Every structure is written in structure tokens, then in C-alpha cells.
Amino acid sequence: MDSSPHPALRIDISRLSSRLAELAAIGAIDGTEGCARLALTEEDKAGRDLVVAWMRDLDLAITIDGIGNVVGVMAGEIDGPPVMCGSHIDTVRTGGRYDGNLGVLAGLEVVESLRAAGVTPHRPLAVAFFTDEEGARFPPDMLGSLVYVGGMPLEEALDIEGIDGAILGSELERIGYAGVAPLPGLVPHAFVELHVEQGPVLEVEGITVGAVESVQGISWTEVEVTGQSNHAGTTPMSMRRDPGVVAAACMQFARELALELGGTQVSTVGRVNLHPNLVNVVPASATFTVDLRNTDEQLLQEAERRFHEFLAAAAVAENCTVETKTLARFEPVVFDPSVVDLVESTAAGLGYSVKRMPSGAGHDAQMMARVCPTAMVFTPSRDGISHNPAEYTSPEDLEAGANVLLHTMLSLSQSAT
Ligand code: GLV
Ligand code: MN
Numbered sequence: 001m002d003s004s005p006h007p008a009l010r011i012d013i014s015r016l017s018s019r020l021a022e023l024a025a026i027g028a029i030d031g032t033e034g035c036a037r038l039a040l041t042e043e044d045k046a047g048r049d050l051v052v053a054w055m056r057d058l059d060l061a062i063t064i065d066g067i068g069n070v071v072g073v074m075a076g077e078i079d080g081p082p083v084m085c086g087s088h089i090d091t092v093r094t095g096g097r098y099d100g101n102l103g104v105l106a107g108l109e110v111v112e113s114l115r116a117a118g119v120t121p122h123r124p125l126a127v128a129f130f131t132d133e134e135g136a137r138f139p140p141d142m143l144g145s146l147v148y149v150g151g152m153p154l155e156e157a158l159d160i161e162g163i164d165g166a167i168l169g170s171e172l173e174r175i176g177y178a179g180v181a182p183l184p185g186l187v188p189h190a191f192v193e194l195h196v197e198q199g200p201v202l203e204v205e206g207i208t209v210g211a212v213e214s215v216q217g218i219s220w221t222e223v224e225v226t227g228q229s230n231h232a233g234t235t236p237m238s239m240r241r242d243p244g245v246v247a248a249a250c251m252q253f254a255r256e257l258a259l260e261l262g263g264t265q266v267s268t269v270g271r272v273n274l275h276p277n278l279v280n281v282v283p284a285s286a287t288f289t290v291d292l293r294n295t296d297e298q299l300l301q302e303a304e305r306r307f308h309e310f311l312a313a314a315a316v317a318e319n320c321t322v323e324t325k326t327l328a329r330f331e332p333v334v335f336d337p338s339v340v341d342l343v344e345s346t347a348a349g350l351g352y353s354v355k356r357m358p359s360g361a362g363h364d365a366q367m368m369a370r371v372c373p374t375a376m377v378f379t380p381s382r383d384g385i386s387h388n389p390a391e392y393t394s395p396e397d398l399e400a401g402a403n404v405l406l407h408t409m410l411s412l413s414q415s416a417t
């Protein structure tokens with residue numbers, strides 16, 4: 001905070017809250033505060049159009065790259081790589097209004113606060129929103145930022161097939177966001193992402209700001225088990241080859257595995273499909289996903305190994321066959337300690353309680369950390385709820401997070417390195 005060149009400056013929470021509400025009205029889920037804007041759908045397009053219109057109103061220089069990432073730059077006193085913030089505006093199908101959206105709209109609020117105060121930052125500032133962070137429609141997650149940093153060739157990303165059979169590149173063209181800005185993208189001077197915690201820690205401990213030090217490793221696998229579809233009434237139990245039973249055993253095992261490994265290990269089976277999914281038919285196939293996460297790469301590998309061993313044995317026991325596909329695999333990431341320190345001292349200097357912590361969710365910042373000094377700012381999530389329309393963060397906490405973002409960006413825009 002000492003290093004912020006305009007320590008008295010504050011963001012305007014009413015402007016930020018109205019933008020959050022206006023964006024959340026697109027894809028709004030009836031009777032809730034949440035929204036559904038899966039990547040590259042009509043709703044995502046409408047959300048993008050709104051945010052781009054706001055970027056234009058703020059006179060940002062806008063570029064769109066080949067994977068549809070959008071970056072708006074505010075000129076600084078000098079040219080050169082900007083201090084970038086940002087996140088994503090796609091949501092899961094049952095999303096809240098804060099996940100991702102906060103980091104992007106708080107970035108616009110930083111720009112608007114500076115414009116209103118007549119302040120020109122030393123280095124340029126940039127606000128980005130990255131395509132398909134959620135990966136819920138087109139896996140893997142953090143896809144746009146992964147391509148931005150050169151972690152996946154554009155052509156490979158454009159060929160990804162969605163859970164609805166759509167092809168990513170065609171959907172991007174259809175919604176008009178296949179841009180021409182070069183990839184990998186411009187390397188920023190530094191990157192900071194403001195995000196809701198999406199977990200219970202800050203609220204339980206009564207702390208306003210998280211200075212995020214690391215992101216846990218993520219492993220997503222899609223499993224397809226094939227058996228013998230048959231009549232539910234006539235097929236003796238001893239003669240069945242039921243892939244649904246294998247899926248059920250794996251779901252149970254995934255939970256037991258996480259409990260047994262303990263520590264930060266978590267496991268989730270979040271998508272399950274039986275085919276043909278009829279009351280009186282032994283299923284022909286079961287397709288399900290497994291999401292395993294751990295802050296420790298070795299332990300994550302152990303969890304993967306043990307899950308695959310169990311899956312193979314369960315399939316043999318039911319005389320079924322198995323195919324697996326890796327949907328996402330990212331190692332744990334440690335953020336730049338000097339940017340984490342800056343987030344922590346900025347929050348403390350503004351009078352907010354703050355603690356250093358890891359992130360359980362994946363974030364675009366973990367990709368940006370591959371190319372530039374990066375850290376994140378967390379604000380509390382009520383009841384630790386996220387990926388749920390009930391997700392909520394109080395205006396006071398949003399304001400605190402956005403003020404920390406503002407002054408962290410201003411300090412970074414002054415810094416030589
Ligand atoms: C994506 O953001 C995830 O953490 O699942
Ligand atoms: Mn998010």
C-alpha cells in the first residue's frame with residue numbers, strides 16, 4: 001500500500017454492483033440471483049457484447065484473439081507491457097453472478113475510478129476476459145488463458161468437441177468472437193486476478209481478503225464403461241454385465257479415496273450418463289467424469305493411480321470394458337511471492353484483515369503465472385457456496401476486494417520489475 005501512488009483513491013461499489021447485476025441478468029436463472037452462460041452459447045455472446053460495450057465506453061483499446069479472449073487496455077504514462085487483471089465471464093450451467101465476473105467487472109471499475117479521478121497510471125493497465133474458463137462445456141478448464149500463454153496450440157483448442165457435440169471453433173465463429181490478435185498473447189508486466197473464494201475459509205475465520213499463494217493441481221478424467229444392454233426382468237443377476245454398477249462402485253471409491261488420502265485431496269463425480277437411461281433396460285454404457293485435486297503433485301498422482309486401478313478391477317469384476325480420456329491435467333501452481341506480498345501489504349494498508357491461502361478452484365491466473373509475476377485476491381463467499389446460483393458475497397467484501405485490486409495494480413504499474 002505504501003507503494004501505491006494514489007493511496008486515497010477508492011472504487012465506487014454502487015457502479016460495480018450495478019454492472020454485476022446487469023451482466024447477471026443475461027442468462028438469469030429464474031427465481032435466483034445466479035446465471036447460466038456456458039462458454040460460447042448465445043448467453044455467453046450477449047454477456048461478451050455487454051462487457052465489450054462497457055470497455056468501449058471506457059475508451060479502452062480492445063483486441064480479440066483467435067480463441068476469443070478479449071483484452072482492453074488503458075494507456076499509461078509510458079508504453080510497454082501493461083499490468084493486467086481479469087478473469088472470465090462464462091459460467092457453469094448453475095452459476096452464481098460473482099465467479100469470474102467479479103474479476104472482470106472490478107477491473108473495469110478500477111479503470112473507471114482512475115478516469116473519474118483524472119489519474120493516468122504509469123504503465124498501461126489491461127482488463128481481460130478469457131474464453132471458457134469453466135471448461136464445463138468444452139474441457140479443459142482455463143482453456144482461453146492456456147492458449148493465451150502458449151500452453152495449447154490454437155488449432156488443437158478450436159477442434160475441441162463440447163459435451164453437446166458442438167465444435168469450439170465453429171461456436172466461436174458463430175458468436176463472432178474468433179478474433180485476429182496474435183497468440184500466444186502479449187506478455188503483461190504482471191497479472192492480478194480478483195475472485196470470490198468459492199470456499200468457506202475466509203468467512204469462517206472472519207477475514208476479509210485472501211492473498212492467494214497457490215492453486216492446487218487438477219485432474220479431470222472421462223470414463224466410459226461398456227457392458228451388455230439387456231432386459232431388466234429376464235436377465236438373471238448372475239448373468240449381467242452392468243456398466244451402471246461399475247460407475248456406482250467408482251463413485252463410492254472416489255469418495256473413500258479422498259477421505260483416506262486426507263489433507264487437501266478432494267474428489268468429485270459431477271457428470272454421469274447411463275445409456276439408454278430407461279427404467280427397464282440394463283444400461284449398455286455408463287459415462288462419468290472424475291475430478292481429483294490436491295495441492296501436492298505426488299499425492300495427486302497417487303490418487304490418479306489408485307483410482308485407475310480400482311476402475312480396472314471393478315470393470316473386470318462386472319465383465320465390462322473401459323475407456324478413459326483425460327479432459328484436464330494441470331499441476332499445482334505457486335504464485336510469485338513478491339506479488340503475493342504486495343496483495344497482503346496492500347490489503348493490510350487499506351485496513352482489511354488478510355491471510356495468505358491456497359486456492360481450491362482453478363483460475364486463469366494459474367495460466368498467466370507461466371509467463372509473468374502473478375497473484376490473486378480472494379473475497380469471502382457466504383456459506384462457502386459457489387457453482388450454485390446461491391453464491392453470494394456482500395457489497396462490503398466486494399468493495400474491499402476491488403480496492404485491493406486497484407492499489408495492487410497501481411503499485412505494480414509503478415514498479416520497475
Ligand atoms: C474451474 O474453474 C474449476 O475450478 O473447476
Ligand atoms: Mn472462476
Ligand code: MN
Nearest residue numbers: 092099134387
Ligand atoms: Mn467457476
